[in-house]
Amino acid sequence: MKEQVFLYDTTLRDGTQGEGVSLSVDDKLKIVKKLDELGVHYIEGGWPGSNPKDMEFFEQVQKIRLLNSKITAFGSTRRIGIKAEEDENLQKLIESGVKAVAIFGKTWDFQVKEALKTSLDENLQMIVDSVSFLKNNGLDVTFDAEHFFDGYKQNKEYALKAIVSAEMAGADCIALCDTNGGTLPHEIAEIVEEVCSHVTIQVGIHCHNDGEVAVANSLAAVQSGARQVQGTMNGYGERCGNANLISVIANLQMKMNYQCIDEVNLAKLTSISKYVHEIANQAAPSNQPFVGRSAFAHKGGMHVSAVLKHPQTYEHVKPELIGNKRRVLISELSGQSNLMFKAKEWNCTIDKKDPNSKQLLETIKEKEHEGYQYEAAEASFELLVKKSFSTWKDYFSLDYYKIFIEKSGQDLFTTEAVIKLCVQNEMVLTAAEGNGPVNALDHALRKGLEQFYPIIKKMYLSDYKVRVLDETEATASKVRVLIESSDGEEKWSTIGVSGNIIKASWLALVDSVQYYLMKHENEIEVVYPKKEDHCLGVSNH
Template identity: 80%
Template sequence: MREQVFLYDTTLRDGTQGEGISLSVDDKLKIVTKLDQLGVHYIEGGWPGSNPKDMEFFRRVQELHLKKSTITAFGSTRRSGGSAENDENLLKIIESKVGTVAIFGKAWDFQVQEALRTTLAENLQMISDSVRFLKSHGLEVIFDAEHFFDGYKANKNYAMKALFAAEDAGANCIVLCDTNGGTLPHEISEIVKDVCGKVHIQVGIHCHNDGELAVANSLIAVQAGARQVQGTINGYGERCGNANLVSIIPNLQMKLTYTCVEEEHLKKLTSIAKYVHEIANQTAPSNQPFVGRSAFAHKGGMHVSAVLKHPQTYEHVLPELVGNNRRVLVSELSGQSNLMFKAQEWNIKLDKKDPTSKQLLETIKIKEHEGYQYEAAEASFELLVKQSYGSLKDYFILDYFKIFIEKNGDESFSTEAVIKLCIQDEIILTAAEGNGPVNALDHALRKALEQFYPIIRNMHLSDYKVRVLDETEATASKVRVLIESTDGQEKWSTIGVSANIIKASWLALVDSVQYYLMKNDDVIELVYPQKTNNSLGVSNH
């Protein structure tokens, strides 16, 4: 029989305390919907007494029809010297109309004396009064014992008194918090076991990641008896972050004997992790366990050969189970297995005995030596493979381009690109201005191509990166240009390398356009423009 572990998500509150993380009310509501679809049991929406935005959230979240999740509010125990009945923060929690609340109180005597500047006895009374007041209003109360592990190690007797005060006042669950994130796994295990043997209500765990142990500490706490796990999506949080639920969930459910979410919902993990990164305007770490783009990426030729025979040789779980997918990278470390895998993805039939395959591998290794990195530009790699096997169309051929940069008297610069292409036996000469040479080239190329391939209007460049490959060469060094493009539905990346930054940019730009046209070859409408006498107009015959 698998034991149930309850998930408590605090992305919307504790997660937003992380540097660079800010969520609007609309953002929070979108994330709530996704977490409910995943099956998270508790979603902490914020602190009703702290700001108007959180109060608006609690008002608007009532309009959502959640199927799995319970919305909780967060707050602190009453103020020292006051009463729970007149405490503004506690009254705001009641006003938020939630059914569940998590309130934190001090469990470390050092914090009571130095941070609260009150007596140890008063702190225990603050805990008891606050829990009892909230229970009298019919709320489910979760007590977060802040700094519990530090408090336990410093003064075990007092730390336990803080827990007993909450339990005796009617708390439904006591959560042990490693607030400073410095406790080691063996300490977590021993302390949680001790607590579970002395309290008679559910115990939870709340870990921070300052020692990069938040996930490990959460897992071992569950094994020691905790049955509620608090954390955030993608590990967002103050300082080094909180325990990452995206890693905790599959570890508990796939590797240990616990149930967190419904089995089929595990497949939503990758999409939800990416969604929250997007909403929070954060770059998703490629190496994020389970859900990262590189989590199941294989590069070494021997690794790929083994994975093709059996995935378990170099994968600890099947990527599909968490909604991710296997990727094979191609580089100077590649063997024929890498190439065969990629060709299979693109429906290209390759024979290991074909001399073209061996030649292609040599070409890849030479290009990698020159500075190309196809693992970051798979669109360029696909073009290279198809070109090697003669299955790539020439949608256009460059005759020449010129770039003019003029410095005006007011210190501003203007840039213009002139480009001459051959498209389907038509000679096209166009000119366009832009914000710099690459932008001008992009505009001129589009101006020419849109007349023949209207679909090109749907794509645009979404990112442009330049990397100097050898800084000791200064301005004479080769540069690597990576361009990311999108049509609003999909993204693809292309690469160009040269000692001339314009040439490198042009190579990446052309690959981006060629790739898009190739992918849409079956829907391309070729439109022949009317002749014109304008040498910088549409066409010349």
């Protein structure tokens, strides 16, 4: 029987204190539903006494039927010199309608003297009064022992006296906070073990990541007796963030034999991590442990060869168990194993003895040397493989293009592209205007192709990135253009490299369209337009 560790998520409160993270009430409610689905035990919604948004959240969240989670509100001990029942912040906690609260209080004598500017005895009384008041109002109370580890190292006796005071007042859990994030795992382990010998109630851990050991500290605390772990999804939080609950859950449950969530819910970790990133409008780090896009990505040829024989050779857990997947990257470090793996993904068979395989590998290495980066443009790479190992017929080919840029009036530029294509053995001449040369090329290309392949109307360019490869060459430098395209259902990336930014963009554009047509070969209905429809025309598209 696995021992239970309770999860306390503070993404909606502590997580929003991270730079660039802001959540609306609707955002918070959406995340609550996902956390409840995952099986998180406590979800801290915010500080009701601090702002109207949090009060609105607590009103709205009561309308949601939660199956697994208990909503908690956050606050502090009473103010100096007043009774707990007279403290507005404590009253707001009760008015929030929650059944569980967490209040923080000082446990470091330095903070009491310098930040609160009060006596050590008064601080202890503030803890007792506040916890007692909330317990008398029927609430589940967690006491967040702020700056506990720093306080313990400076004045062990007082730090312990503070948490024992909270216990005696009726607290259900004492959460030890590494508020400044500077404590190391071996210190956490020793101190938590000592605390567990002084209190009889549940001990929790709340770690910040300033020393980049928040997850390690949380695991060490559990090993030493803590049974509640506080943290945030994806490690959001003030300064360097909080303990990342995604990694905490995976490590505790998959490697340390503790129970955090239902076993079947482990497979939701990747999707929920991405969901929270999306709602918070944060770019998901590709190298995020367990759930990142690169967490199970293999690049070196020898690594890939070994993984194909047995994944455990270079993977610490099975990616499928946490909802992730294995990826093999293509670069100058690739070997034939990389090619075979990718070909298998695309239902292509590659024979190691086939000279085309070796030639393709050399081609890839040459192109990487030129500046191509296929790990970021798998659509272009798939086209390269298909062209090397199958009978390939281009859906169209370029005869020429011309671009005209005209300045008329003050700060008014007009850009027009003229393209001549060969499509289905017919020559097509089209022209279109755009916001710039690449946009005009895109419009003209589509205009010419849509006459033959109406399905092209579904796809669109969703992202465009340019990187200068050698800044020392200034305007003569090669550039790498990455284009992301979509049809509303799937996305794919293509690449072009050249000393001419227009050419690099054209190469990426062509790959994007060719790839889409290849993927939808069975849906293509070629339409042969009337001859008069091939005439040159200008369109604003």
